[in-house]
Amino acid sequence: MTFRKIIVGLVLLLAGCQTLPPPQSARQPADQQLDVPFIAQEKYQCGPAALGMMLQWNSLPGDAEALVDEVWLPERKGSLGIELMAAGRARGLLAYPVNRPEALFSELQAGHPVLILQNLALKRWPRWHFAVVTGYRDGGDRLILHSGTRETTTSHWNRFIRTWARADYWGMVLLPAGELPASARPGPLLHALAPQKKDALRHWQTAVSRFPNDGKLHFAYANALWQAGRKADALKAFEKTVTLAPTLAPAWNNLAYARLDQGHREAAREAVCRARTLAPDDANIDGSVAEITDGTGCP
Structure with missing residues (x-):
């Protein structure tokens, strides 16, 4: 040619x-x-x-x-x-x-x-x-x-x-933190914010304000609060998460630790046992059950 x-x-x-x-x-x-x-x-x-x-x-x-x-x-x-x-x-x-x-x-x-x-x-x-x-x-x-x-x-x-x-x-x-894209959607936003380190908490706060009914975003927000040392606020956010996403086993698991931190031992047991029911094969949750129930396990 x-x-x-x-x-x-x-x-x-x-x-x-x-x-x-x-x-x-x-x-x-x-x-x-x-x-x-x-x-x-x-x-x-x-x-x-x-x-x-x-x-x-x-x-x-x-x-x-x-x-x-x-x-x-x-x-x-x-x-x-x-x-x-x-x-x-x-x-x-x-x-x-x-x-x-x-x-x-x-x-x-x-x-x-x-x-x-x-x-x-x-x-x-x-x-x-x-x-x-x-x-x-x-x-x-x-x-x-x-x-x-x-x-x-x-x-x-x-x-x-x-x-x-x-x-x-x-x-x-x-x-910047406090501002979201006009085209933002919950799934891609969760993925985009997952690696965020600097100003992460402010970004998550903005995300849940835009999408107040998304359980996974609330879960990430609750984790960010916990990592920031705001444990009482994290407890509230974990409680909100499980109302929005009641089948999200990791949220129940983390809620158990947040409840335990605030002195609510029996409520913590209930939460970790709910996590165990939702994810019976999860080894991490098995460890949480053993720790939070002092080895007595779930009914």
Whole structure:
């Protein structure tokens, strides 16, 4: 096959890719642009530059050169998304995934820039690139990005969605404690907050405020209270958890210890025995039963 035919074939392949139209939600409002600091990338270092912009938007230090050693992998000549998320968490920010077009526009409309990964070439021969989406125009027909060395550049939706899709729609927002993504859902939020160390308790408090009827989020909140030494508050949160998720055996197990800590020995026995009934094969709960019942076991 000649070089000319190869080029023509690639053009036809790209032209034939199916695309998705912008979500209807992008029409209201039809235009949105956020004020996000711009950092031009150096060489291959789009990851540190994109992360630096997100950090500066959060009023945190975000010098790209200072971030290189933290998130840039010389052997790959690039960064990994997991490294960028970890860097955000280390600074007390919630790193929440944005992996749907609807979620992308929801975050922009809520005033949150979105750091995304693109593949600017083909699946087989990828060219990875991190950028920050800062807005859109014309009902979503054009996206506005800080990308590479270009500030507030625009990309037609069809091109953008193809490059984003080839990176499996990887994206994230970085938000401070006390603020949640507009597109947040309980399951992904639980997963996103699980590795959080800095400001974890404040993040969990915000999560249960948004989703007051989710038992698993309440369980995580109760555990965070316990780890923070707020044991009386943790007891209340564990009690709330088992009303919301009565079949969650680990919650009953931890409730038993919280009750025991507050001097409620018989109530602690009842809770650990409920955990044992729900999870009869759990070795950890077997140990709790032996400890809390002084070896007498459950009826």
